[in-house]
Amino acid sequence: MNTSVQQESLESMRVFDLATTPLRELNSALHAIAPGANDTDFEVVNPRGSHSVAVGIDTPVTVEVKGSVGYYCAGMNDGGTVTVHGSAGPGVAENMMSGTVVIEGDASQYAGATGRGGLLVIKGNAASRCGISMKGIDIVVHGSIGHMSAFMGQSGHLVVLGDAGDALGDSLYEAKLFVRGAVKSLGADCVQKEMKPKHLKLLADLLEKAGVTDVKPDEFKRYGSARKLYNFNIDNADAY
Amino acid sequence: MSYHNPFTPPRKSATFDDYTLAEIRRAAATGIYDIRGAGTKRKVPHFDDLLFLGASISRYPLEGYREKCDTTVTLGTRFAKKPITLKTPITIAGMSFGALSGNAKEALGRGATLAGTSTTTGDGGMTDEERGHSQTLVYQYLPSRYGMNPKDLRRADAIEVVVGQGAKPGGGGMLLGQKISDRVANMRNLPKGIDQRSACRHPDWTGPDDLEIKILELREITDWEKPIYIKVGGARPYYDTALAVKAGADVVVLDGMQGGTAATQDVFIENVGMPTLACIRPAVQALQDLGMHRKVQLIVSGGIRSGADVAKALALGADAVAIGTAALVAIGDNDPKWESEYQALGTTAGAYDDWHEGKDPAGITTQDPELAKRLDPVAAGRRLANYLKVMTLEAQTIARACGKNHLHNLEPEDLCALTLEAAAMAQIPLAGTGWYPGKGGF
Numbered sequence: 001m002n003t004s005v006q007q008e009s010l011e012s013m014r015v016f017d018l019a020t021t022p023l024r025e026l027n028s029a030l031h032a033i034a035p036g037a038n039d040t041d042f043e044v045v046n047p048r049g050s051h052s053v054a055v056g057i058d059t060p061v062t063v064e065v066k067g068s069v070g071y072y073c074a075g076m077n078d079g080g081t082v083t084v085h086g087s088a089g090p091g092v093a094e095n096m097m098s099g100t101v102v103i104e105g106d107a108s109q110y111a112g113a114t115g116r117g118g119l120l121v122i123k124g125n126a127a128s129r130c131g132i133s134m135k136g137i138d139i140v141v142h143g144s145i146g147h148m149s150a151f152m153g154q155s156g157h158l159v160v161l162g163d164a165g166d167a168l169g170d171s172l173y174e175a176k177l178f179v180r181g182a183v184k185s186l187g188a189d190c191v192q193k194e195m196k197p198k199h200l201k202l203l204a205d206l207l208e209k210a211g212v213t214d215v216k217p218d219e220f221k222r223y224g225s226a227r228k229l230y231n232f233n234i235d236n237a238d239a240y
Numbered sequence: 241m242s243y244h245n246p247f248t249p250p251r252k253s254a255t256f257d258d259y260t261l262a263e264i265r266r267a268a269a270t271g272i273y274d275i276r277g278a279g280t281k282r283k284v285p286h287f288d289d290l291l292f293l294g295a296s297i298s299r300y301p302l303e304g305y306r307e308k309c310d311t312t313v314t315l316g317t318r319f320a321k322k323p324i325t326l327k328t329p330i331t332i333a334g335m336s337f338g339a340l341s342g343n344a345k346e347a348l349g350r351g352a353t354l355a356g357t358s359t360t361t362g363d364g365g366m367t368d369e370e371r372g373h374s375q376t377l378v379y380q381y382l383p384s385r386y387g388m389n390p391k392d393l394r395r396a397d398a399i400e401v402v403v404g405q406g407a408k409p410g411g412g413g414m415l416l417g418q419k420i421s422d423r424v425a426n427m428r429n430l431p432k433g434i435d436q437r438s439a440c441r442h443p444d445w446t447g448p449d450d451l452e453i454k455i456l457e458l459r460e461i462t463d464w465e466k467p468i469y470i471k472v473g474g475a476r477p478y479y480d481t482a483l484a485v486k487a488g489a490d491v492v493v494l495d496g497m498q499g500g501t502a503a504t505q506d507v508f509i510e511n512v513g514m515p516t517l518a519c520i521r522p523a524v525q526a527l528q529d530l531g532m533h534r535k536v537q538l539i540v541s542g543g544i545r546s547g548a549d550v551a552k553a554l555a556l557g558a559d560a561v562a563i564g565t566a567a568l569v570a571i572g573d574n575d576p577k578w579e580s581e582y583q584a585l586g587t588t589a590g591a592y593d594d595w596h597e598g599k600d601p602a603g604i605t606t607q608d609p610e611l612a613k614r615l616d617p618v619a620a621g622r623r624l625a626n627y628l629k630v631m632t633l634e635a636q637t638i639a640r641a642c643g644k645n646h647l648h649n650l651e652p653e654d655l656c657a658l659t660l661e662a663a664a665m666a667q668i669p670l671a672g673t674g675w676y677p678g679k680g681g682f
Contacts, residue, residue, distance in 0.1 A: 027460045051453045056390050056461030072444070072457040076390040091444040091457075095388055110444040114385040116429065132443040133385060135429040152439065154429045171437070173430060230434040231417050232272075 012039055018053075019046035026054065030080075033059045049089065054082050057099070074101045077118060090127075093120045096137055109146070112139045115156065121210045128165065131158045134175050140210035150175055151187065159206050161215055169223055173230075177223040178203055180215065189229045195222045274506040275414065277339075277595030277605065278565060279407045279498040279542065284515040286498070286543055287552040289662030290655050291671065294641045302640040309636040310646040313560050315537045316398060316467020316490040319459070323467055323490075324376050324397050326560070327356025328632040329647060330550055332624075333495075333541050333564035334380045334400065334471070336362025338415050338424045338436075339502030339595065340568075341612035342369055343620075344604040347571045349373035350617060351624025355632075360400060360562075362502075363413055363438050365427045366392040373621075378469065381458065383412065383439040386428040393462055398491075400469040401455065403442075403480075406499030406542040409473030409513045413438030414503050419598040421607040451487040459488075469493050474519035474542065475512075481526035481538070491537045493562065494523050498543030500565040502605070503596030516542035516553075518665040524557030533557065534648075547634020554635070555650035556666060570627040571620035572602045 016026040026044060033040060040061040047053055051070035054063045057080035065073070068086030078097035087105030096115040103111075106124035113129070115137025122130075122139070128146035131139050134153045144162030151167075153175030163181035170187020176199070177190075186192075195218070203217040229236055252258065267273065295301035302309060316323035332352045337345050339362060346369045352359040358376035365387020366379055379396030381388065393399060404410065415424075415436040425432040445454045455468055470484040471493035484492045496516025501509065520540055527533040540553045541562035553561050565573075574582075576589040581601035585594065595605035603614035639647050642654045656671040657663035663670045664677035 023460065024464070028463060031463060052457040052460045055457050058390060071450075071453045075457050076393075076461055078390055090450075094444050095385060095390075097389055113444040114388065116389065129443070133439065135385070151443075152437070173434075230431075232414075232435050235271075 013041045013043050014039065015043045015045060017045050018048060018050050023050055023052065027052070027056060030054060030057050030061060030063070033061055035059055047086070051089070054080070057082070060099070068105065077101060087124065088122075092122075093118070093137075096120065106143070107141075111141075112137050115139070117156075119209055125162065131156070131175070134158065138206055138209070140206060140212065142212070144181065147184075148187070150177055153177070157202070157206055159203065159210070159220070161212065169225070171229065172223075172225040174225065176202075178206075178220040179223065180220045183221075183223070186223065189226050190223055191226045193222045193224045195220070275416075275503050275596055276506050276509070276593040277500060277502050277504075278509075278593045279500045280510055280513075282510055284497065285517050285659065285661040285665055286515060287517060287549045289517070289658045290552050290666060290668060291658060292548075292551070292555075292638055292642060292654055293656055295643045299643045301643050302645060304637060304640050307640065308645055309639050311632050311636060313537070313648070315469075315539075315560065318490045318532075318536055319488065320398075320465060320467040320490050321463075322397075322465045324358065326358060326376065328628060329554065329560035329635075330355075330544070330628055330631055331357050331378075331539065331560055331562045332359035332567050333499070333562040334360035334362045334378070334402065335564055335568075336364035336415075336502065337367050337370065338362070338364035338386075338419060338428070338607070340604060341606050341615065342367065343612050343615045343617045344568075344571065345370045346373050346617035347615060347620035347624060348567060349377070350621025351567070351571070351628065352376070354621060354625035355628035357628060358397065361396075363402075363415075364424065365389075366396070367427075371395060373617075380471075383442045384428075384436075385443065386436075386438070390461055393458070393466075396466060398467040398469060399458055399462070400471050400493060401451070401458070401489075402471045403451075403484075404473030404475065404495075405471065405501060406473045406495030406497050406513050406516070407501035408504045408508045409475040410440060411504060411508050411512070412440035413501070414596070416503065416596045416598075419596065419607045424607060448483040448487050451483075455488045467491055469539070471495060473497075473499075474514040474516060477514070477519040478522035478526045481523040482530060485527065485530050485532050485536050489536060491539060492523065492527075493539045493541065494519050495562075496540070496542030498565075499541050500568075515665065516540060516544075517662060520553060520556040520558060521665075521667045527557075534559065547631040547636075548638060550631055550635040551638040551647065551650055552655065554647050555654050556652060556668075559648065566627070567624055568604055570624045571604065572615060572623070573600075573604050575602055578602055 042063045044065045047067045049070045053073045055075040058078045063082045065084045070089040072091045074082040074093045080099045083102045088107045090108040091110045093101040094113040096118040098117045102121045107122045107126045109127045111126045111130045112120045114133045116135045120139045122141045125143035126145045130145040130149040134156045137156045140159040147165035150169045154173040160179045164183045167187035169190030200217040313329040314325045353375040360378040378398045381401045417433045467490040469491040470489040472480040474496040497513035537559035539560045540558040578601035598606045600606040603611045655668045657668040
């Protein structure tokens with residue numbers, strides 16, 4: 001990039017300093033972007049753990065957050081690309097519809113909760129209940145995830161390059177889980193399943209989308225629902 | 241001469257009565273607890289146990305049909321940029337598309353709109369028909385988050401964060417597979433035909449401190465436009481109301497145990513939660529203690545049937561009420577005209593509560609397209625509007641008799657209690673006395 005282009009790029013980037021600017025101004029500006037607009041690059045500095053940073057995005061904006069954020073960063077994102085150059089508090093990218101959210105650091109509880117689409121990449125570790133009640137989102141965690149992850153996961157994919165904690169995939173519906181490391185325990189109705197060629201292909205695509213290049217799909221194990229709890233049966237009551 | 245004992249008739253146990261014995265046999269035969277719809281069927285102290293005193297020498301009444309008695313209510317005045325104003329304080333409670341047919345949801349929207357009030361989505365998301373036919377639509381934000389999306393949040397008129405409901409405080413939901421049609425399954429991102437469990441806790445927050453942050457997120461997503469309600473089941477109304485206010489609610493919705501559900505275990509419906517009558521005063525007390533009465537509005541639901549119930553709830557301090565079961569009855573639920581079909585299902589009109597099975601002869605609690613066709617949404621909406629108008633007129637009649645030119649001017653002092661239980665729960669003096677249990681100076 002030559003100097004003049006770089007200067008133009010910097011000038012078109014809208015910077016919000018949360019040390020001096022109310023959160024409302026940031027989210028309001030993000031919501032005011034019209035479809036097809038050109039001024040779609042945002043930078044957030046001094047987030048200082050603020051909650052609800054860049055929530056409710058509904059156009060293909062790009063947001064670079066220089067620091068760590070609190071709860072629900074990029075909540076309900078629909079089409080935006082949000083990168084957090086730090087760690088994220090609970091519920092990052094909750095109920096995401098589409099777009100991409102990248103966390104360079106770690107993520108707290110409920111990362112990607114109830115997400116219905118899009119891609120969430122966590123380059124560090126994710127805490128408990130990662131992907132809880134996921135409904136179509138793809139989540140790729142470079143590190144490890146905590147207990148009760150993908151609880152009641154309905155659809156979408158959770159890819160974990162490290163280990164998974166207790167009760168992975170408890171009461172799972174149709175979400176597909178891929179874990180490269182150890183799984184401490186599986187939750188009710190979650191079982192290891194055969195990794196078929198179509199799953200290897202799916203996993204390769206997800207890893208590529210998440211920018212993972214040094215790991216091969218055949219290093220993972222696949223987990224999914226045994227589907228024994230899909231319709232209530234009193235003889236299965238001990239499973240809960 | 242032989243001696244014969246005098247005949248004594250067979251005596252059945254009050255504890256092991258016929259219903260109890262039948263339930264034991266049913267459980268033993270099937271190995272499963274009973275699941276059903278609606279709210280508690282047991283008799284609990286209720287609005288029937290309160291009476292209005294009316295005007296007398298010490299206060300004068302307003303002329304019926306002549307002097308104005310206002311019924312409007314504005315909800316969401318605390319933080320929302322766009323509070324909602326309703327012509328009547330009787331709203332329609334949340335009931336899902338899935339539990340109810342599309343025609344039933346449309347009828348509720350039409351009826352509410354004709355009467356100038358709001359209706360509410362349910363666990364399953366917002367349908368275009370419902371949005372289209374509802375002038376004022378409250379969008380529920382539930383633990384399952386089925387169908388949740390930011391576009392619907394923004395096209396709602398208010399958002400109701402559901403923490404619990406009166407039929408099952410602390411319980412989640414269950415929509416059994418027979419009601420999971422392709423459309424319902426698609427809206428909820430789940431396979432067709434499986435039992436859909438709705439979680440009892442929200443997936444991404446626990447406790448009032450988290451809830452405060454969650455509400456901030458919802459306000460930021462919707463640019464602080466929408467009133468945000470918090471709905472709780474009647475369990476610990478003083479603390480739940482206080483914590484809802486602390487978390488930033490514009491409106492608290494408080495649902496007593498007579499409030500209905502689409503499907504829950506009978507043991508849960510009948511044994512968990514408090515009667516509506518017992519919930520109101522503690523909630524109002526919490527609002528008053530925080531200086532927020534009338535600033536954070538209180539909507540009471542659970543067993544509201546008539547304008548008298550509305551007036552009593554408002555006199556105890558509520559700003560509005562919500563109806564669910566009564567609205568379903570108004571549009572045709574449990575109508576005796578389907579008696580032969582109710583009998584074929586092993587029940588009778590007035591007792592039908594297997595709403596989860598999807599076989600409703602009235603076409604309301606079903607996803608069967610043939611049954612659903614039986615409900616004409618236009619005619620049913622008209623019936624609901626009529627019913628809402630009658631209730632509003634009834635409440636006005638009582639308010640005028642008490643000398644009030646707005647339903648909100650009704651007050652506890654206008655009431656007396658018929659029973660000690662009602663006196664204690666509602667903190668209303670027993671009729672003919674100035675005393676209620678808990679108040680000194682007997």
